[in-house]
Amino acid sequence: MKIKTTLILFAVFLGLLVFVYFFEIKGKGEEETEKLVDLSSDQVQKIVFKTKGETITFSKDEEDWLITEPLEAKADKVEVDRLADDFSRLRIERVIEEQPSDLERYGIPKQEISLYFKGKEQPIRVLIGEENPLDSTYFAKREDEVRVVLIPSQLKNHLEKGLFDFRMKDVFRFETDNVKGIKLRAKDVEWRALKKADEWFLKRPVEALAESSKISDVLYALSNLKAKEFVSEEKKEEEVKIYGLDHPDYEITLEMPLENKGITFFLQKKDDKLYATTSLSSKIITGEDSILSNLEKEPQELREKEVADFYSWEANKLHLKRGDLDWTLIKDEDDNWRFKSPIEEAASKEKIETFIRKIEGLEADEFIDPPLNLKDWGLESPQAEVKVWVKEDDETSKEIAILIGDEDKEAKKAVVKNARFDYLFRVDSSFLDEFPKELKEWKKEEEKEQKK
Secondary structure: OHHHHHHHHHHHHHHHHHHHHHHHHHHHHHHHOOEEEEOOHHHEEEEEEEEOOEEEEEEEEOOEEEEEEOOOEEEOHHHHHHHHHHHHEEEOOEEEEOOOOOHHHHOOOOEEEEEEEOOOOOOEEEEEEEEOOOOOOEEEEEOOOOOEEEEOHHHHHHHOOOHHHHEOOOOOOOOHHHOOEEEEEEOOEEEEEEEEOOEEEEEEOOOEEEOHHHHHHHHHHHHOOOOOEEEEOOOOHHHHHHOOOOOOOEEEEEEEHHHOEEEEEEEEEEOOEEEEEEOOOOOEEEEOHHHHHHHOOOHHHHEOOEOOOOOHHHEEEEEEEEOOEEEEEEEOOOOOEEEEEOOOEEEOHHHHHHHHHHHHOOEOOEEEOOOOOHHHHOOOOOOEEEEEEEEOOOOOEEEEEEEEEEEEOOOOEEEEEEOOOOOEEEEEHHHHHHOOOOHHHHEHHHHHHHHO
16 A cells, blocks of 8 residues: 555656646746747848947858948958847847837837848848846847847947947958068168078078067067057048158068068057058058067067077987097987997987987077188187987988087187078087087996996
């Protein structure tokens, strides 16, 4: 009897659970997800947004958005996509009045958004009223419906925006990878650089390898220059003069041979504002003057200070010459180092890799530029020579040759030359202490003895 009663009570309990789920939980969920508009934002082809006393019209051009009213300009794709997403699947917070007698009490229509969907003759128009002071939602209604509803407070982000907020701000954007040459003049600074393969080289006022990241900083700063304000849509000669862009303090020309074009940036700081335009743009904007710190670097600041740019763990061969020492070592398939000459024997991996890291870390304290006489710097017959081969792919390695000249023991400086360049580097001479004096120092058995 007890078992039968228990089963009956369990069945009743399950029935109650089903009732609660379908009529309470599920029912509430459906009510909470009721939509005022429920279509795909991918199908939105046009948006007309009436806000803040102006009408902004957006039209979709393939994947991009254009502003066609009150002016023609590129739109900020992210901003307009969000607008389309949020209003094409517009959630109802709750219904306020099914048969409203007076829309003015809700401030409807204070703002208005019309969505034109692909394949539909008429737009879906949402009329938006005042903000509800209780929870910051908004009163609204569809034009083709009677009821007044509340829509989410998160829409405030859209509803407070104006024309400028929806415009593309980086109007001078270009592909930085396509730039192969730069000519820059900034007040008292002037330099030119060219790109060869993946490296940038200064050509004027000195010929030297440049630090690629610093050249990239210049390019990214220009490419991402964003408008704080559009001061002219169709620049005229008198406007160019007014903002000092006819003879600006900053002028940067970028060469893009693959596109068969170049672009020149003109920037002028005036009245605490940075004005900017380009040779390919009809617009004059104001932008953040933080960009100027990248443009005002002296050529010496742009130079690559590393004597040799490589990663020590990619080294697979080493040649060392100093006095009577003339050794060649190679890394085998097991990542171990071996002498190739003057003997064939296992070598100390730890000491060799420490030495190569020292070469990798050499940086210029000072540059010595041509014209120069190698003899004056002890490099006609250098005291030492180091060659490192670095693996580039499965079949080839790049050779890096470093010549070591005079050492100033008191100043603890040495002069070195990378065979690639005509100029010299003055570096910290402490790396010379890592040179072995005899073969046994780098033998593998010596490493084992020391560990014991």
